[in-house]
Amino acid sequence: MHKKKKSVVAITALVALIAIGTWFVTRPKTTKVSAPVAVPVQVINVVKKDVPRYVTGIGSVLSLQSVVVRPQVDGILTRLLVKEGQQVKTGDLLATIDDRSIRAALEQAKAQLSQSQAQLDVAQVDLKRYKLLTVDNSISRQQYDQQQALVNQLKATVLGNQASINASQVQLSYTQIRSPVTGRVGIRNVDEGNFLRVSDATGLFSVTQIDPVSVEFSLPQQMLPTLHDLLKAPSPAKVNAYLGEGANGTLLGEGELTLIDNQVAATTGTIRAKATFDNASEKLWPGQLVTVRIQTAIDRDALKVPPQVVQRGIDQHFVYRVKGDKVEVVPVKVLYQDSDLTLINGVNANDVLVSDGQSRLKNGAHIEVVKAEAVDTLAASADAASGGSK
Template sequence: MRRSTLTVTAVALLITCAAIAGWKLTRPATLPKNVTTAVPVKVITVSMEDVPRFVTGIGSVLSLQSVVIRPQVDGVLTRVLVKEGQQVKTGELLATLDDRSIRASLEQTRAQLAQSKAQLDVAQLDLKRYRQLTEDNGISRQTFDQQQALVRQLAATAQGNEASINAAQVQLSYTQIRSPVTGRVGIRNVDEGNFMRVSDAEGLFSVTQIDPIAVEFSLPQQMLPTLQGLVAAHSAAAVKAYQGDGATNGLLLGEGTLSLIDNQVSATTGTIRAKAQFKNPGEQLWPGQLVTVKIQTGIELNSLKVPPQVVQRGIDQHFVYRVTANNKVEVVPVKVLYQDSEQTLISGPQAGDVLVSDGQSRLRPGSTVEVVTAPAPEVASVPVELAR
């Protein structure tokens, strides 16, 4: 019995020792009491420079001239001389209508004019004879007056025939459909052989001017004084059109100038419409396209420019984290003078100050930082020392 008790006691001691040894090997590492953890951050150096100010808005591309080609006389469409999508110039022949009936009417009117002129010539000769006979009392004054009236009547008839000829020539010219503007031909709606009427709601096709082109956009009514100043300036304000948001990922489509602002503010939206004109030789701007418009409204001289993410918003003010010489951070209150998606102009720091641009969420006043070039990780690494 005594030997069994000793055996159980020995086994229990061995298990206890093994448990203590395992706990020492697997227990969590302990931090040294006086070790300070440096927070990795990215920084920028503030510089003083002249910074342009911009305002952005959403605009729609508009053609300066867009014309629906419709006939001015009724007739059968005999030929279409241009292709869809073709570039045409002002006055270029686009299509023709059947002109046979108009030509026949024109020839008939010319014949009537010739007849009227022949009758007028005879009447004028008779009038000349009657005048001599009247002087010799060979005919009555009444006969002379009647002949004189006949001459005027035939002259008026000839003049009317000439007017009819001019009208017929105009009608004949309408059978040749020419482009009133320089631009690009749209999709054709009518094929050759169809009878076209002046009253048709749908035209043959449209011709739309692409270069130059305009962009119409709206801005808040608070921008009205600024826009008025830009329009009244001697040099036209520069306007850029982007595909996208106009920031770093926006594709620049064209550079133009501000041309006009609307004559009234929209009472419904509280915005003012404006228009800019662009040279568009590469045809990157297309009618109906939505673009982001960016206008330079001025230049801030000797300004402190920082990326937007540098400025933090506090309870009652904006602030930045400034890195001191001993790699600690301090809070510096700032005043935001101007801000957009790409830049923020501030006052408060000094030129040459080093400000934190990434990693602010783990900072407190007096925190020690480590400047890194890669983006700061979400969780800082903690140095540990295993207990021996």
């Protein structure tokens, strides 16, 4: 009996030892608390400065004056005195037409004038004599009246002859084709020796003014009040023309807003406007399509950031502001935005904001700045952020 009791105790102890061993083997291990992983980001400082606002549109370059040079009398083209592409001034002789028949008609008209003038002189002398003879009734009153009528008739003939001379002189002037405008000669359509007619539609060539030029462009009708304000401003509104995408393209010229059309295009809801450009460098060419950029306003002491800094939430915009090695979500209001910058309020000048890497961030997330923009150094940005939060 005593031996049996010892066996039970031994078995119980063995079971207890096995249970304790099993518990040590299967017990949950204590997990170590690891530090949160820092999110790599890029940052930039908020800049406070005066920022101009712009509006852009597509425009077409137009010549202020473009004339197709056509003959005004029929005749053979005897000389061409200019070359294609040559710059000419108003009044410069461009070409001549055979003038021999017109000169002959002019000489004939002059001869007729001389003949009529001689007849008039004789008739006027006779009229004076007849007037004296009527005093003592040496001739009848009828003879005197007939002589007076003859004088009047000859005066009319003289005036007609003079008019013929004037007409011939005008026709003669048309045989010398002069430039009606200052500009550049276009491609020639005829050669010397061709017979020109007034009815020819093509003309000899065109002369197009290159400097200055205008640019016609269209903007949404919502811009009409702004355009009116720009026209009424003391100084003309500046307009820049670019080849390519806005300010990123090649600047072709700087001009001034000069005209707003008198009605809105009902089909497109746009308003046409014009700007005039000095074009001494001839970078703007008639018919060319350009991008027009107009300064509409200036925001004084505006807070400027790159567009990628501002994030869009469900019902508002926000930014991630750096505080030490963490970020906080700050709601902001977007005042103006274009492809190069965004103006906001809700932050302070020189605040350090995240400019890249926002997709992995949340409020209070740890960050590691891997690259800072050239606005400030990373150390200065971090010091400024830490100092502002203390």
